[in-house]
Amino acid sequence: MKDKREPSSIWLEKLIPKDWKTSARIQILLYAIFGIAFYLLLMKHVLPEQYDVKVGSISPATIVSPVTKADEFATEEAKKQAANAVETQYTKNDTLTSKQIDRIDHFFADVRKIVTAADLNEEDKVAKIKAILKEAIPGNFTEHFYVNLARTSPEKLTDIRLKTRGIVYDILQEGVRPQELSEKRDSVDRVLVTSLLDNDALDSRSRSIVRELAKQSIIPNEMVDEEKTEQLREAARDAVKTIPINKGQIIVSAGEVVTKDQYRKLEELGLLRKNTHLLPYLGLAVLTGFLLVMLFFYVRRFHSNVYTDNKNLILLFSILLLTLSGMKLLAFGQNLEWNTIGYLAPVGLGAMLITLLLDIELALGCVVLLSISSSVFYNADHQLLFDFRYGIVSLVNGAASAFALAGVRKRSAILRAGLIASTASVIPIVSMYFMVPADGTSQALLQSVIFGVLSGIFSAVLTIGTLPYFETVFGILSPLRLLELSNPNHPLLRKLLIEAPGTYHHSIIVGNLAEAAAEAIGADGLLARVGAYYHDVGKTKRPQFFIENQLYRENPHDKISPNLSKTIIISHTRDGVELLRQHRIPKPIQDIASQHHGTTLLKYFYYKALKQQKDGAQVLEENYRYPGPKAQFKEAAIRSLSRPTPSRIENLVRKIIRDRLEDGQFNECDLTLKELDLISKSICETLQGIFHSRIEYPEEPETIKGVKHG
Template identity: 60%
Template sequence: MKEKKEPIPGFSRWFGSEGWKSSLRIKLFIYAIFAIALYLLLINHILPKQYEIRLGKPSPATVVSPVTKVDTYATNQAKREAAESVEPVYIKNDRLTIEQIGKIDSIFVTVKDWLEKDRRDAKQFKAAFEATFSQTFSDSFYQRLLKISPDRLQVIRLTTRQLVSDILQQGVRKDQLSEKQEDVDEKLYLSVNALNSNEQALVSELAKKSLIVNEFYDEKQTEQQKQAVQDAIKPIPINKGQIIVAYGEVVTDDQYRKLQELGLLKKESNILPHMGMLLFIVTIIGILYYYIYRFEPKIHQDNMNLLLLFMVMLLTLLGMKVISYGQNLEWYMIGYLAPIGLGSMLVTLLLNIRLSLVSTVILAIFCSVIFNGENHMLFDFRLGFVSLVSGVTAAYALANARKRSAILRAGLISSVAAVVPVLALNLMVPTEATLREWLQSVGFAMLGAIFSAVLTIGFLPYFETLFGILSPLRLLELANPNHPLMRKLLVESPGTYHHSIIVGNLSEAAAEAIGADGLLARVGAYYHDVGKTKRPQFFIENQLYGNNPHDRISPNLSKSIVISHTRDGVELLKAHNIPKPIQDIAAQHHGTTLLKYFYVKAREKLDHEQVRSEDYRYPGPKAQFKEAAIVGICDCVEAAVRSLSRPTPSRIENMVKKIIQDRLEDGQFDECDITLKELKLIGKSVCETLQGIFHSRIEYPDEPVNLKGAKKA
């Protein structure tokens, strides 16, 4: 509807001269306030609850993890322990073993040659031996060696060789050399051999001197094995829902550390969740803004409609917030009681169903956030999905509602529909809930839908009054013939009442033909002439037997009486708290048209120069919206057609075209956004409706005399 109103003083300075209802600054301000309200309502459901907990003191509450998070400290500790358990990797050098065995063989070859030459001087032998092998032995070793007969050298050599080979094959590390040398005597003692004590002493010393380090630490392979073991350690999580510390339990170092990592201590602050929440809200509002801008231009241009939408959504979210306080581990399913249907139904009734569906999707997302607490999920889409189905069903059930009882019916339909997703979710994971919990979930879902309907019935009149909105239900209540004003019109001005009923039928059909609000046009037509009840006898439709009081008064007085019925009607409508759009139709249906009958009559009685046409025009205003223009056309057409002696289709059509053309040329549609094409459709619709009203009838013949006689007989 197009309304011309002066902007509120001061608003034009800050929010533009076009008025606050269409000001861009006001629009952005409303969106900003809505965003801030959303942030305040939802932030506690995103941020984890923080506690005042001290190390070594009893915990004031049972604290569970709100998220699944890798326990970095525990994971690193496990990796360190695993790495420490890895044995160092040593690589044995077999070439050194072979070299040592070869040295032993060379020693005995040298000794054999020395003995065969019959050289028994120990000092000379020692000097020659050490010069050859760079090995130092005890003096007793040389003395015993020179006393050995050549035929025993082979036994000694093989025994020494075997002993050294066995030990070196096992590998000798640097830190094991002394230990391995000490093992020589034990192995020699346990071995089966035919050596005497001198020979065993020779073997023992030679074997000990022949043992060397042949196994070396491999740092690279050791580190590789440690890394492989660490990589095999899986991250140790702090699971969502895991109890970190129980109520009354003394807080340990490990528990305190976990609380710090999870940000559950009050002294810990993290700005990232706040930033994420802001981005989330900005995204949702951005989507909503674009949808309204792109697909709902009328709502986008009217800040009152935006304010209404956001108030309804915030009211619904507040209802969810209140219910969320009752949610806990035992009663997590209480979230199904969320009154999302309140928002769906109010937006459907007060704005339109398309916007209601979009709002329901957004409210369902917010519902999944608000009721996420006890399930430790950022979004509990189970509750969001049930809310979405319930809200969408309620919106569809209220489409084209014509009475307030339809709200309760929509609530019942929505309650039945809500059972389906609840059962579906429980059947998909049947082990998560008991039969008792199933029944509770179904009961809460059904009760939530009915509760939403009750709240809608309660809040609807307040929104209608506060925003001056005429919902279909309110219009239908006003169309009730038992309304006090309608009864007053019928009793005091019966002719005007029947005239208004016909104008209402004409207006509704014409409005629907051009996509306007047919119900508003019809109800507005019912009340457009209610001001005539103040002086009903001065209007021709209420005059009986041709008694016209205008014949006895001056044209100027008659003009004043007739013109005053619009003003009287508005005052009467205000007194009965009839919504403003109906008042506007009553004030605007004549616009500034000329009272031709009294104007011509005045010119006949007075000097033409003394009579001005401006004095015989209605005060206006002209029609500001389509429904007011339609009622004005139909009002004039109905009265004019009744004056026709023979209302044939062609005469009706010509009359309708002339009235519309005259009003157009008189500028009565200049302040209304109605088009020539729409005026043509209005004329066509009015003609079709009038032809149905003023159709020709068959003239019934008089009864024959014999039939009358037969009847009497």
């Protein structure tokens, strides 16, 4: 059969894959296109031709510093010298001292038992002393030491112990560093000589024992305190004041031979031209690529809705390019008369649109990118690539715009956000003038303030004008769009009110329940509420078949078969989606309408069919289930739980949640048990005092309990 489609449509299908929204190749292509456009926009604003000098060459001109900048190299060298002058710090461990003294006491207690043992000869005593000494005080002892100990009387052992522990305690108390161990052990000899001169009562054999045992008992107990040392060195580094290269400072005079230090300073200030004129552009390419990589990883790590959906990525890049193009146009107007027009940069436009259409955190991240771009666009002096003045004002302007629009509920808030951004922009402008008043005149300050005030208002006006187009082209369901859809005068809601007033009343109550439940778990409460308003619009096709619209009328289901009743009831989800599509209601609300019943069982008609089944007839449970799909996201799942009941609110709400959980209706969304508990509490609280007539689902007939049907 011949394909009757337009050739252009066939060509587009071949060019664009069906999975383009999630295709990694399309994602790479989008980043490449944005990167090229970003590079071209900035290209004319990179560094101009710089000075071509080398170490040892003659300077062709007097070169002065265009800015005040820290001399990083000189400052770092001074910090290193200050840090190296700090001595290594040690901390004495008194616990080791106590342990050594205890070991000496225990050792002598064991030796006393051995020496006084009548059943041991000298050889056995020496062997046992060696064994316990090996465990108590490891070291290299002479054989003579062991023999002397074995031959020592208990009375002398006491004198030897006291002398040994006294010497060891005194030396360890002073502190022994690892590198001082040999010196400290040698000091034992000096102590013994001194005690001999003082008519010590110990004999030569006892002093020999004390000498060996005390030396081996001396161990390092004063260790390097890395943390304390580093703290002192860090304090020394911090105490060193930054060595500046001052604005206007002559780096090298005309005709002067360029020294290595002067060359280094020129290099730090970015005043050198090396090798070729292409380097600044190559540098811009590297910078652009780096910013793109940072943006990529930021989006991938924190904004999965953009990373996994190329449609949202196109939206993001479209907003950024629109904002950058506006900044570029303003840059053309920067001249001697309007040299501060950069303060009018519409950074707030990008921040507001991204906040409203995507996410405030993403907007704040993109504001950084736009602020860097602003520093390049409006660098009128061309002394450096970035003019921080415009960058910082753009950062403040964009951040204020984003924060001011967080959680907005009406379009007039955009203008209010613009006014807040204007006020915020004036603060850094005035503060920078006060900090460096010599950089401008009062007239320049007034001009800068006027541009700063206009920037927020300008961005707000542009946002109001472009927002509807982005919402329409990309099918975005922004908070402002949701509020418009919640207007009771919307054609579909009016249709629901007129043709199915009971369903309309039910939807309003469910909307309040859904919003409270969504906010309890951190989901989108506004989406849950508006989705609930529209979830049952399909009932307008046959309103009389739904109990809330019957009032005191006869129930038509009493006169038709359960199978036909089931077909009518189930069709309201499909009819609702068709109506929503006809009125171009955004897809998330269509999804709520199609998913709010999931694949749940129509128990009333299923049990009615079971009661009416004839011999041999089979009633299949799956024939009495909604076709689905199950809830795919939290707001749809919350809507499926928000069912007001006339009595036993808490028990029945929890029963509905438990039944749906056991029926697998939440298997395809990311609701947790904790969130389900929060939802149930929120619904119960909201339902206090609210009663709504619903079908009372009958219990499963006794005759068929425990039997699987179908």
